[in-house]
Amino acid sequence: MSGKAHYRACLVIALFFPIGLQSGRAEEKFEITGEDRAYWAFQDLKPPEQSGIDAIIDAALSEKGLIANPPASREQLIRRAYFDLVGLAPTYSQIREFAADKAPVAEAFAKLVDRLLAMPEYGERWGRHWLDVARYAQTNGYERDDEKPNAWRYRDYVVDAFNTDKPYDRFILEQLAGDELADGGDEGLIATGFYRLGVFDDEPDDKRAAEFDGLDDMLRTTSETFLALTTGCARCHDHMFDPISQVDYYELASFFRNVRQYQKPQRGKEGAVLRQVKGGMALSVTENGPKAADMHLLVRGDAGRPAQKVTPRLPGIFGNHEPPILPTPVSTGRRLALARWIADPANPLTARVMSNRIWQYHFGRGIVATPNDFGKAGHPVSNPGLLDWLAHEFIKSGWSVKHMHRAIMNTGAYRRSSSPHPGNAKIDPDNVHHWRGNLRRLEAEILRDRILQASGALNQKRGGMSFFPALNGEVVAGASKPGRGWGWSRAGERNRRSIYAFVKRTMVYPFFEIFDYSNTEGSLGSRPDTTVAPQALLLLNSELVTENAARIAGRALEKKDSIGEAFRLVLGRDPGSEERATAEAFLAEARQKHTATAGQIQFRPDFPPALFKEYHSLLPAERFLRGPGEGWDYFKGKWTGGYEGIINAEADWPPFALFRPAGSGYRLSGKVRLEKNTARTMILLQARPRGQEFDGYALLLDAEAGSVEVRRYSDGKFKTLAGQQAAIPRLRLLDFSVEFIKGKVSITFNGLKILVEDSAPVGGGAGRFGVSAWGGPVSFDGLAIESAGDRFPIIDIDHRLSRFSSLAPVAQFPPGWSVFGGKWTVRDNVIGVTKEKGPKLLWDAAGKLAGEATFAAEMRVTDGDIAGLIMNVSDPKVGADNWNGYEVSLYLHEQKLVLGSHENNFLTLASVPAPVTRGKWHQIRTHVAGERVKVYLDGRDEPYIDFIVEKPLAPGFAGLRTWGATVEYRNIKVESGGRTSIFSHRGDSPPVAEPGGIVLAPDPGRPGRRAFAQFCSLLVNLNEFLYVD
Amino acid sequence: MSSIIRDLEEQGRRDFLRNFGTSMAGISLSGIFPGERVFGAAPASALVNPLAPRPSHFPSKAKACIYLYMYGGPSQMDLFDYKPELQKNDGKEVDMEIRRREIKKSKLLGTRRVFKQHGESGLWCSDALPNVSGHMDKLAVIKSLYMDSFAHGSANLQMNCGRILQGHPSLGAWVAHGLGSPNPDLPGFVVMLDPRGGPIPGAANWASGYMPAAYQGTVLRSSGNPILNLSPRAQITHEMQGDKIRAINRFNKAHLAGRESYSELSARIASYDLAYQLHTSAPEALDIASETEKTRQLYGLDLRKSDHALSIPPSHFGRQCLIARRLVERGVRFVQLYSGGGHQQQNWDAHNGVEENLKIHCPEVDRPIAGLLADLEQRGMLEETLVVWGGEFGRQPVWQGKNGGRDHNPKGFTYWLAGGGVKAGTSYGETDPLGHEAVVNRHHVRDLHATILHLMGLDHERVTYPYGGLDQKLTGVVPAEVIKGLLA
Incomplete structure (x- = not known):
C-alpha cells in the first residue's frame, strides 16, 4: 500500500518537473497583419491639420447636425472648474465674486483656471487620478495584508509632480527607472515605488509562479498605464485582439527581469524594496546587479514549462528592435531603456494615452472611453483628430499637464452648459461629440x-x-x-x-x-x-x-x-x-x-465580538459603546482569550459607560427600551471604575434568557444576588428604578419588585451609575436621579459636577445653563435665586465670550446685598470662589459697583460709588475688549468703570452670581463674536424683535438644534450637492 | 464586445429614459410610501442600477444559492470520503506532497470517526455529522475536486473568485452581475460571518473586483445593525427619516427640472426610496421572532455549546441558516454563510488535531445544516434553491503535529450540492485510495464554478465583464466544463 502512495508521489514529481525543456515556441503561429499595422493607435503622430479644440469639435458638430449649447452660467462654471481642478467647492463669496466679475467670461475664466492651477489642492486632486492608474494601495493584500512601509512617499511624490507640473516624459522616466537615472536622486528612488504598489502574496502556493506573478504585475501595470496596451492576456497565449504575441510578452517582461522580487521589508532597513532617502525610507526598486538572469518564454504561462530564451525587445508591432541598453553598476539599465522608448515623442501611444486621460477627467469620458485599453477590445476612438491634436499639443508644450488643462478648459467646448437639447439628444444622446457639458x-x-x-x-x-x-x-x-x-x-x-x-x-x-x-x-x-x-x-x-x-x-x-x-x-x-x-x-x-424624543439617550455597542489585541488597545473606549458624549465616561470591559492575538468580548463584562457625577442615597429611574437585536443590557449602580472594569451593582436585563438578575461586581468577579425569570419585551419602554442605600439594593422593573440585602456590600459612599448593552442598542427615556424629593433628569444635570449632592432643580432651565450651587428658578424669562454663599449659574449656550464682548442683564435684589454678572468664566466648580473670570457686582450695603477678578482668589480691580437700591431693577452692562473692561449702569452713556487689566483673562462663559442675596434677573443678553444671544426660557419661541427692530436668533434649544442638524444632513443628500453641472 | 455591461452601456441612458425615467420619477416624487417597488417597476440600465433583474441564459430550477462555506478546509476523509485503505494502513509511512513540490515522509492517519452508508442512496457519511447524514439522499457529493493552492489566502480567493490572485470578482458578485436581483428591497448577494472573525483575506472573498461595487457581497449581521448605516442615529425615528426623504425629494424635484435627460438623477431619487424600504425590509428578513418553536429547534437554536473553549453554540450558525432561508424566500440570489473564523482551531483548519477540530465545529453546523435542508424541503423551496457545502480545500491523509492534525490539501477534496437541478443521492468522482489526490472524474474548482453558474441558469462562457483587454470570466481562460454527473 505504501508503495502505491509512493507511486502517486512520483507522478506528482513528474508533473511538476518536466524533464528537459519542452519543445520550443508558443503553440500557434502569430502574425501581424496589415490591418494591425494600419490600426489608428499605432500610427505616428502627424502635425494636426485643424487649428484647435473648438475648431475640431465644431466641425464634428456641424457634420453631425448638432448645435452647440450656449455657455454655462458663471455660477456653474466656477463650480465646474473648482471640482475639476482642486476637488473642492468654491465658497459662496468666491462664487458671488466670480459672477460679478465685469471681465468677459473667457477672460475671467482663464484667470480662474490659472489661480486654481497654482493651488496646492490641485495636486491632491489630480494626483489621486494618477493613483487610480498606478493601482496605489498601502498594503499587500492576501492573508496578512501587511503594510507596504512608507508607500505614502510615492503618493506625495505624485501630488508634488502634478503641483510642480513635472514634465510628463520625466514623470515616466522617474517612475519606471528613477533609480537608473544619473540625476534621479531621492525623487527618482521614491518614484520607482510605482513598481511596489501591487498585490503581493507573502505565502504563495508556488514560489516559482509567484515570481512571474510579480513580473506580470509590473508589465501589465506599465503597459496599461503608459501605453493603454493590454498585455496581461499574452502571458499564456497570443493576445486575442491586439498584435501582441506571447513572445512579445516575455520579451517585454525581460525589461523587468532583474528587478528584485517584492520581499517582506524590514522596517527601517534597506533591502529589496526599501531604500534610504532624505528623511527616512522609501518604497523603491532595486535590481540584482548589472546582469540579469535568463528569461524564457513559459508555455501556457506555466512557470514549470520554460521554453525558448528571450531577451528584452520591443513588441513586433513597434518594430521588434532592442532599444539601447546601458547597464549601471547596480542595474541592467533595461528599465531605463524601456522608459526612454515610452517617453519618446515618437512613441505613437504615450502622448495620446495621457491626453486622453486628461480629457476624460475633465469631461467624464475619454475620447477613447477605455483609457487603459486603446486596443481593439476597447472602445473605438470617437474623434481621432481631436486626440491627435491634443497629443501633439502635449508634446509641443514640453509635456506640460498644466498647459493641457489651460488648452482644454479655455475652450467653448469646456464652458458649454449641460442643459438638454431635444434635437441633439436624438442624434448624440451620449454627448460623444461634446455639444454640451456633462453633468457629473x-x-x-x-x-x-x-x-x-x-x-x-x-x-x-x-x-x-x-x-x-x-x-x-x-x-x-x-x-x-x-x-x-x-x-x-x-x-x-x-x-x-x-x-x-x-x-x-x-x-x-x-x-x-x-x-x-x-x-x-x-x-x-x-x-x-x-x-x-x-x-x-x-x-x-x-x-x-x-x-x-x-x-x-x-x-x-x-x-x-x-x-x-x-x-x-x-x-x-x-x-x-x-x-x-x-x-x-x-x-x-x-x-x-x-x-x-428630547429626553432620550441611546447606547449602541459598536465592537466586533473578536478583536486583534493591538487594535483593541488603540481604539478609545468610547468607540466600543457609542452613546452621549458629554458627561459619560466609557470603558472597554473585559476581553479574554488571546488565541493568535485575538481577544474576545465577554457578555458578563461588556463595554460600559458611567455617568460622571457620583452620589449616594439616590434613586435612578426612567424607562428602558431594548432594541430589536439587543440581547441584554445592564444598569450599573454604585459603580466605581476599576481599570476597564468596575466594582458595584448591576441590574441585568437578559432578553435572550428572559431573566432579570441583580449582581454584585467586585475584585474582578461577580456574584448573582438575586434573579428571576421575566419576559423582557423588546422595542417597548419599560419602567424601572434602582436604589442602593446602606447595603440594600431595591429594584422595580416592569411591575417586578426585587429587594436584596447584600451581606458584603461594595461601594459605600458615593458611586456612579452606568449602562451597558450587548447585541444591540439600549435606549432610555426620562432617565432621572431622585434625591431628597427632587427629580433631576440626567440630560439636564451638569456633568461637570463631581457629586449629586450639589444638584439643584435645574430641570426647568432650558439646555445650555449650568448650575454651580444654589437654588435657581426660572419663570417668564425671570431667573431667581435664593440667599446663599456664591451660587453661580453659567450660560454656556451663549458661547464663550471671546475678543470683544458685551454682557448685560437687569437684576433686582429683594433680600441681602451682593448680586452681579460674571464673565470669561473658566474652570467653574461649586463653591464660593471656585472659578476664574471677571465679576461685576452691585454692593447694596456699600452703594457701590465693583469690578473684580477671580483666579482662585478674589481681587478687587475697581470699586466706584453707584446709586443702587434694594427692590429696584438695575441694569449692568459690561463690555470687554482685550485688556479693557467697561461697566455701564442703568443706561447711562458714560461707563461707571473703565479699567485696563494687566493680563486679559482667557475666553470663557457668561453667568450670574450672587453672595448672600435673594435676587431676580431678567433681560439677559450676550453679544460676542458677531452673535447675539437673548435669554428666553421658552427655548423654541420664535425670534424676538428687539426694540431697535433687529431680529435676533434665540438659542433654538436641544430639539431645535437637532432638527437643524437634520436639515443640514438633508442638504448634503441633495442631487445638487452630489452632482456638478 | 458581447458582454452584457457593454451592451447596456451603449444603450443604457437612452433605454432608461424611455422605459423608466419618467414613470419612476413620478412614483418616487409623488410619495415614497407603502409598497412602491421602484426598482421592480421597470428594468433600468445596468449603468444606473447594476442590480436590475436580468434574464438567465437558459431556464433553470435554482433561483437562489446558499453557500455553506467551511472556512479553513474541512477534512474529507473524516466526513464524507470513506477510505478503507487508509484505515487499513493507519500509521504507515508514505511519501506525500504536503506543500507544493514538498514531498515528505509522513505517517498515514486514518479517521477516528465511524462511517456508515445512509438512506436509499447508500452515500457514506461519518458519525461526526449525525444529523446531516439523515439527508444524504438529497446530496450530490463530489469527491474529486482539486484546486491550485496549498495556502489559505490564495485558496480562499480561488474558491470564491476563481483565481489564486487577488483582484477578481467573487462567485456571488458574478451571479449578481449575471442575474441582477429580483428583490429591490434587499441586496442581491449577502454574506454572513462567523463571530470569531472573517476568513482571510477578508472582504476580498466577497469582492466585486474590477466590476462595480454594487455587485459585492453585503455583510449582514444577525445582531445589531444588520447592514452598515441602515439605521438612522439615535433619536431619529423611521417616521422622521421619512420626513427627511420626502423633503429631499421635494428639493430634488426642483433640481430635476431641465435636467430630466440625466437618468442618474432620477435613479438617485429612487435609491432613496429603496434606502427607506431597506430600513424595514432588512430587519424584517432577519427577524426570526415570527418563526415557530419547532422551526427554531429544527435549526438547533435550542442547543447549547459544546464544552470546548473555542466552540460557539450551534444557534449561531443555525440562526444564519434560518435567516438564509428567509432571505432566499424574499428573493435574495446568493447567500454565503461562513462557519469558522479567526485562526486554526477556531475554524476548520485542523493542523493541531483533526479530532478536536471536528468536535469543535461539527456540532456547530450539523443540526443547522440538517435543519436547513429539511426546512427547504418541507416548504417546497429545495427545488428552487441550490445548497453548496465545502471549504477552500481539503486535508491530508497523514499526521501533522503531535495531536493528530491534518495539513492542507488542494489536490483532492469533497464538496456537496443539494437542491435545484442537482442529481440527489449521487456520489461522484474519487480520490486515490488514501484520499490524497483526486483520480477518478477529476475536476478543477473552475468546473464547480461553471456548474454552480449553470444550475443558476448562467453559461459561464457568457457571464463576462471587460477588463484588462479581455472579457473576463469567473472561470478564467483555461476551459472549464459543467460537471454533468452532478446534474439531475
Whole structure:
C-alpha cells in the first residue's frame, strides 16, 4: 500500500518537473497583419491639420447636425472648474465674486483656471487620478495584508509632480527607472515605488509562479498605464485582439527581469524594496546587479514549462528592435531603456494615452472611453483628430499637464452648459461629440472632502503619513484578525483630505468603496459610476455625515438667517423663497418630533465580538459603546482569550459607560427600551471604575434568557444576588428604578419588585451609575436621579459636577445653563435665586465670550446685598470662589459697583460709588475688549468703570452670581463674536424683535438644534450637492 | 464586445429614459410610501442600477444559492470520503506532497470517526455529522475536486473568485452581475460571518473586483445593525427619516427640472426610496421572532455549546441558516454563510488535531445544516434553491503535529450540492485510495464554478465583464466544463 502512495508521489514529481525543456515556441503561429499595422493607435503622430479644440469639435458638430449649447452660467462654471481642478467647492463669496466679475467670461475664466492651477489642492486632486492608474494601495493584500512601509512617499511624490507640473516624459522616466537615472536622486528612488504598489502574496502556493506573478504585475501595470496596451492576456497565449504575441510578452517582461522580487521589508532597513532617502525610507526598486538572469518564454504561462530564451525587445508591432541598453553598476539599465522608448515623442501611444486621460477627467469620458485599453477590445476612438491634436499639443508644450488643462478648459467646448437639447439628444444622446457639458457625480473622495469643507472641519495638512478613517465595528468584524493593520487617528487627523486616508486592500473605507472608489488591485482607467441604495444609506445615516451635519448646523445657527447660511455653506448659494418655505416646514415638523424624543439617550455597542489585541488597545473606549458624549465616561470591559492575538468580548463584562457625577442615597429611574437585536443590557449602580472594569451593582436585563438578575461586581468577579425569570419585551419602554442605600439594593422593573440585602456590600459612599448593552442598542427615556424629593433628569444635570449632592432643580432651565450651587428658578424669562454663599449659574449656550464682548442683564435684589454678572468664566466648580473670570457686582450695603477678578482668589480691580437700591431693577452692562473692561449702569452713556487689566483673562462663559442675596434677573443678553444671544426660557419661541427692530436668533434649544442638524444632513443628500453641472 | 455591461452601456441612458425615467420619477416624487417597488417597476440600465433583474441564459430550477462555506478546509476523509485503505494502513509511512513540490515522509492517519452508508442512496457519511447524514439522499457529493493552492489566502480567493490572485470578482458578485436581483428591497448577494472573525483575506472573498461595487457581497449581521448605516442615529425615528426623504425629494424635484435627460438623477431619487424600504425590509428578513418553536429547534437554536473553549453554540450558525432561508424566500440570489473564523482551531483548519477540530465545529453546523435542508424541503423551496457545502480545500491523509492534525490539501477534496437541478443521492468522482489526490472524474474548482453558474441558469462562457483587454470570466481562460454527473 505504501508503495502505491509512493507511486502517486512520483507522478506528482513528474508533473511538476518536466524533464528537459519542452519543445520550443508558443503553440500557434502569430502574425501581424496589415490591418494591425494600419490600426489608428499605432500610427505616428502627424502635425494636426485643424487649428484647435473648438475648431475640431465644431466641425464634428456641424457634420453631425448638432448645435452647440450656449455657455454655462458663471455660477456653474466656477463650480465646474473648482471640482475639476482642486476637488473642492468654491465658497459662496468666491462664487458671488466670480459672477460679478465685469471681465468677459473667457477672460475671467482663464484667470480662474490659472489661480486654481497654482493651488496646492490641485495636486491632491489630480494626483489621486494618477493613483487610480498606478493601482496605489498601502498594503499587500492576501492573508496578512501587511503594510507596504512608507508607500505614502510615492503618493506625495505624485501630488508634488502634478503641483510642480513635472514634465510628463520625466514623470515616466522617474517612475519606471528613477533609480537608473544619473540625476534621479531621492525623487527618482521614491518614484520607482510605482513598481511596489501591487498585490503581493507573502505565502504563495508556488514560489516559482509567484515570481512571474510579480513580473506580470509590473508589465501589465506599465503597459496599461503608459501605453493603454493590454498585455496581461499574452502571458499564456497570443493576445486575442491586439498584435501582441506571447513572445512579445516575455520579451517585454525581460525589461523587468532583474528587478528584485517584492520581499517582506524590514522596517527601517534597506533591502529589496526599501531604500534610504532624505528623511527616512522609501518604497523603491532595486535590481540584482548589472546582469540579469535568463528569461524564457513559459508555455501556457506555466512557470514549470520554460521554453525558448528571450531577451528584452520591443513588441513586433513597434518594430521588434532592442532599444539601447546601458547597464549601471547596480542595474541592467533595461528599465531605463524601456522608459526612454515610452517617453519618446515618437512613441505613437504615450502622448495620446495621457491626453486622453486628461480629457476624460475633465469631461467624464475619454475620447477613447477605455483609457487603459486603446486596443481593439476597447472602445473605438470617437474623434481621432481631436486626440491627435491634443497629443501633439502635449508634446509641443514640453509635456506640460498644466498647459493641457489651460488648452482644454479655455475652450467653448469646456464652458458649454449641460442643459438638454431635444434635437441633439436624438442624434448624440451620449454627448460623444461634446455639444454640451456633462453633468457629473462627485467622486467618493471629493464628496467626503466637500462635506468636511462645508462643516469647516477639513484639515488641509498636506502630505506625510496617512490617517485612518474611523471604522464601525461591523466593518472591522469582516477581517480574519479584526482590526489588524488598522489604526486610530485623532479627530483632526481624521478630517484630512481623502487622498491622505490609509488604503488597505482588504479593508477599504466603506464610504469610499460604496461610492465607486478605485479598485486598488490593478490599474484602473475610469471608475464606474453606480447609483445604489447603500450610497443613500451612507449619506443619510453615516457617522461622517451625522457629525458634520451637526457642525454645519452649529455654524449656520450662529447667523440670524440660519437657513440661508446652511444653503450658502452646503450649496454655495442663497435659497429661493419656495425652498425657504420647504425648509421652514421641515424644521417645524422636525423640531416638534425632536421635542418628543428630547429626553432620550441611546447606547449602541459598536465592537466586533473578536478583536486583534493591538487594535483593541488603540481604539478609545468610547468607540466600543457609542452613546452621549458629554458627561459619560466609557470603558472597554473585559476581553479574554488571546488565541493568535485575538481577544474576545465577554457578555458578563461588556463595554460600559458611567455617568460622571457620583452620589449616594439616590434613586435612578426612567424607562428602558431594548432594541430589536439587543440581547441584554445592564444598569450599573454604585459603580466605581476599576481599570476597564468596575466594582458595584448591576441590574441585568437578559432578553435572550428572559431573566432579570441583580449582581454584585467586585475584585474582578461577580456574584448573582438575586434573579428571576421575566419576559423582557423588546422595542417597548419599560419602567424601572434602582436604589442602593446602606447595603440594600431595591429594584422595580416592569411591575417586578426585587429587594436584596447584600451581606458584603461594595461601594459605600458615593458611586456612579452606568449602562451597558450587548447585541444591540439600549435606549432610555426620562432617565432621572431622585434625591431628597427632587427629580433631576440626567440630560439636564451638569456633568461637570463631581457629586449629586450639589444638584439643584435645574430641570426647568432650558439646555445650555449650568448650575454651580444654589437654588435657581426660572419663570417668564425671570431667573431667581435664593440667599446663599456664591451660587453661580453659567450660560454656556451663549458661547464663550471671546475678543470683544458685551454682557448685560437687569437684576433686582429683594433680600441681602451682593448680586452681579460674571464673565470669561473658566474652570467653574461649586463653591464660593471656585472659578476664574471677571465679576461685576452691585454692593447694596456699600452703594457701590465693583469690578473684580477671580483666579482662585478674589481681587478687587475697581470699586466706584453707584446709586443702587434694594427692590429696584438695575441694569449692568459690561463690555470687554482685550485688556479693557467697561461697566455701564442703568443706561447711562458714560461707563461707571473703565479699567485696563494687566493680563486679559482667557475666553470663557457668561453667568450670574450672587453672595448672600435673594435676587431676580431678567433681560439677559450676550453679544460676542458677531452673535447675539437673548435669554428666553421658552427655548423654541420664535425670534424676538428687539426694540431697535433687529431680529435676533434665540438659542433654538436641544430639539431645535437637532432638527437643524437634520436639515443640514438633508442638504448634503441633495442631487445638487452630489452632482456638478 | 458581447458582454452584457457593454451592451447596456451603449444603450443604457437612452433605454432608461424611455422605459423608466419618467414613470419612476413620478412614483418616487409623488410619495415614497407603502409598497412602491421602484426598482421592480421597470428594468433600468445596468449603468444606473447594476442590480436590475436580468434574464438567465437558459431556464433553470435554482433561483437562489446558499453557500455553506467551511472556512479553513474541512477534512474529507473524516466526513464524507470513506477510505478503507487508509484505515487499513493507519500509521504507515508514505511519501506525500504536503506543500507544493514538498514531498515528505509522513505517517498515514486514518479517521477516528465511524462511517456508515445512509438512506436509499447508500452515500457514506461519518458519525461526526449525525444529523446531516439523515439527508444524504438529497446530496450530490463530489469527491474529486482539486484546486491550485496549498495556502489559505490564495485558496480562499480561488474558491470564491476563481483565481489564486487577488483582484477578481467573487462567485456571488458574478451571479449578481449575471442575474441582477429580483428583490429591490434587499441586496442581491449577502454574506454572513462567523463571530470569531472573517476568513482571510477578508472582504476580498466577497469582492466585486474590477466590476462595480454594487455587485459585492453585503455583510449582514444577525445582531445589531444588520447592514452598515441602515439605521438612522439615535433619536431619529423611521417616521422622521421619512420626513427627511420626502423633503429631499421635494428639493430634488426642483433640481430635476431641465435636467430630466440625466437618468442618474432620477435613479438617485429612487435609491432613496429603496434606502427607506431597506430600513424595514432588512430587519424584517432577519427577524426570526415570527418563526415557530419547532422551526427554531429544527435549526438547533435550542442547543447549547459544546464544552470546548473555542466552540460557539450551534444557534449561531443555525440562526444564519434560518435567516438564509428567509432571505432566499424574499428573493435574495446568493447567500454565503461562513462557519469558522479567526485562526486554526477556531475554524476548520485542523493542523493541531483533526479530532478536536471536528468536535469543535461539527456540532456547530450539523443540526443547522440538517435543519436547513429539511426546512427547504418541507416548504417546497429545495427545488428552487441550490445548497453548496465545502471549504477552500481539503486535508491530508497523514499526521501533522503531535495531536493528530491534518495539513492542507488542494489536490483532492469533497464538496456537496443539494437542491435545484442537482442529481440527489449521487456520489461522484474519487480520490486515490488514501484520499490524497483526486483520480477518478477529476475536476478543477473552475468546473464547480461553471456548474454552480449553470444550475443558476448562467453559461459561464457568457457571464463576462471587460477588463484588462479581455472579457473576463469567473472561470478564467483555461476551459472549464459543467460537471454533468452532478446534474439531475
